[in-house]
Every structure is written in structure tokens, then in C-alpha cells.
Amino acid sequence: MHGTVHLQPSLFDDTDRGGVRLGPLDGLRRQPLGDGAWLDLLPGWLHGADELFEQLATTVPWRAERREMYERTVDVPRLLASYPAHAEPPHPVLGLARAALSDHYARELGEPFRTLGLCYYRDGRDSVAWHGDRIGRGAREDTMVAILSVGEPRTLALRPRSGGTTVVRHPLGHGDLVVMGGSCQRTWEHAIPKTARPVGPRISVQFRPHGVS
Numbered sequence: 001m002h003g004t005v006h007l008q009p010s011l012f013d014d015t016d017r018g019g020v021r022l023g024p025l026d027g028l029r030r031q032p033l034g035d036g037a038w039l040d041l042l043p044g045w046l047h048g049a050d051e052l053f054e055q056l057a058t059t060v061p062w063r064a065e066r067r068e069m070y071e072r073t074v075d076v077p078r079l080l081a082s083y084p085a086h087a088e089p090p091h092p093v094l095g096l097a098r099a100a101l102s103d104h105y106a107r108e109l110g111e112p113f114r115t116l117g118l119c120y121y122r123d124g125r126d127s128v129a130w131h132g133d134r135i136g137r138g139a140r141e142d143t144m145v146a147i148l149s150v151g152e153p154r155t156l157a158l159r160p161r162s163g164g165t166t167v168v169r170h171p172l173g174h175g176d177l178v179v180m181g182g183s184c185q186r187t188w189e190h191a192i193p194k195t196a197r198p199v200g201p202r203i204s205v206q207f208r209p210h211g212v213s
């Protein structure tokens with residue numbers, strides 16, 4: 001009898017979220033990149049990633065942006081959405097993910113993850129060019145940016161800002177988690193390169209502390 005009572009909440013939780021749920025974070029593995037930068041990787045952290053992809057694709061108010069570049073206005077090659085710290089995330093599991101990441105990295109990061117940024121790569125022509133998340137504190141301080149990926153895998157590429165030919169590549173999709181940490185935003189650059197391969201759509205969710213963008 002007791003057992004049945006105790007099981008109820010988690011059963012309800014699973015039905016409520018339609019089987020979209022997070023696994024434990026203890027499988028995270030760290031890859032040192034050099035220059036004080038590192039990556040933490042956990043393939044398949046989120047279960048039910050296809051369902052979350054569908055829900056985000058259809059319910060998030062996606063923005064198509066245009067930017068000035070070399071005296072021309074060009075389309076930003078991906079769709080965007082952002083949720084400041086006080087905004088309700090677009091799916092409850094993303095609030096749980098932010099809480100779990102904040103808890104896991106509390107000592108090392110010293111502050112919680114707060115904002116959510118979402119990118120929607122519709123096909124292989126969508127991309128993000130080489131950059132660091134250096135508009136805010138990431139340009140001066142060690143910090144972390146955690147990224148949860150759903151939909152079809154796309155390659156996250158990283159290279160040192162100091163130059164050379166090193167490129168680190170990780171295909172990310174279907175519920176994979178990557179955390180860029182240490183000096184990664186100021187000593188390394190990252191990109192989602194365009195690809196001529198036929199690829200399905202991918203959505204990434206970035207979790208950042210206050211003042212990092």
C-alpha cells in the first residue's frame with residue numbers, strides 16, 4: 001500500500017510531461033580543451049527529446065532576425081527566442097533542467113544558471129558563425145554556458161582563439177548536454193557550421209548565468 005502511494009507522484013509527473021524527462025547528471029564527463037577551457041558532455045541527458053522538439057518548434061514564439069553586416073542587411077541564419085531569468089520557460093522540463101544544472105554546478109560556478117536562449121536550425125543552411133559568448137562577463141571571467149540539444153544532431157565545433165589548426169567537434173542532438181566552462185568563452189570560439197549534408201531540424205537551449213550572453 002505504502003509503495004503504491006509513494007509511486008503516484010512520479011507516475012503523474014511522467015504523464016503530465018508526456019515522457020519528457022531528465023536523467024541523472026552523474027554521467028557527465030569532462031574534456032579539458034587547454035588554455036583553462038573545458039567541456040562537460042552527457043549524451044542523452046533528456047529522454048523524450050523528439051517530443052520536446054515538437055513542442056518547442058510549434059509553441060515558442062520564434063523570431064527571425066536581420067542584422068547589418070558590411071553595409072548590407074542580412075537574415076540571421078537561424079530562428080531565435082530568449083527567456084530572461086524571471087520568464088516562465090517554454091516547457092516545464094527546461095525549468096527542471098535549469099534547476100538541476102544550477103544544483104550540480106553550484107560550488108564550481110558559484111551562482112545559478114538564469115537565462116534561457118533558444119536557437120532553431122531549420123536545415124543545413126542555418127548556422128552560427130565562429131564566436132565566443134563574450135558580450136557580457138564571459139569576456140573577462142570564467143563562466144559556464146550549458147546547452148541542451150533536441151532534434152537532429154548538428155556539429156558543435158570549437159577552436160582556440162590563439163590560432164592553429166585544432167578543431168574539436170561534437171555532434172549534438174536528441175537530448176545531449178554539453179557545458180562549456182572555465183575560460184571557454186574568451187580563449188576558445190565555437191560554431192555550428194553550415195552543412196551540405198541533408199540534415200533535419202535541431203533546437204538548442206542555452207542556459208547562462210546572469211550577465212553572460
Ligand SMILES: O=C(O)CCC(=O)C(=O)O
Binds near residue numbers: 191
Ligand atoms: O546551437 C548551439 O548549440 C550553439 C548556439 C550558440 O553558440 C549561441 O547561441 O551562442
Ligand SMILES: [Fe+2]
Binds near residue numbers: 131132133190
Ligand atoms: Fe555561443
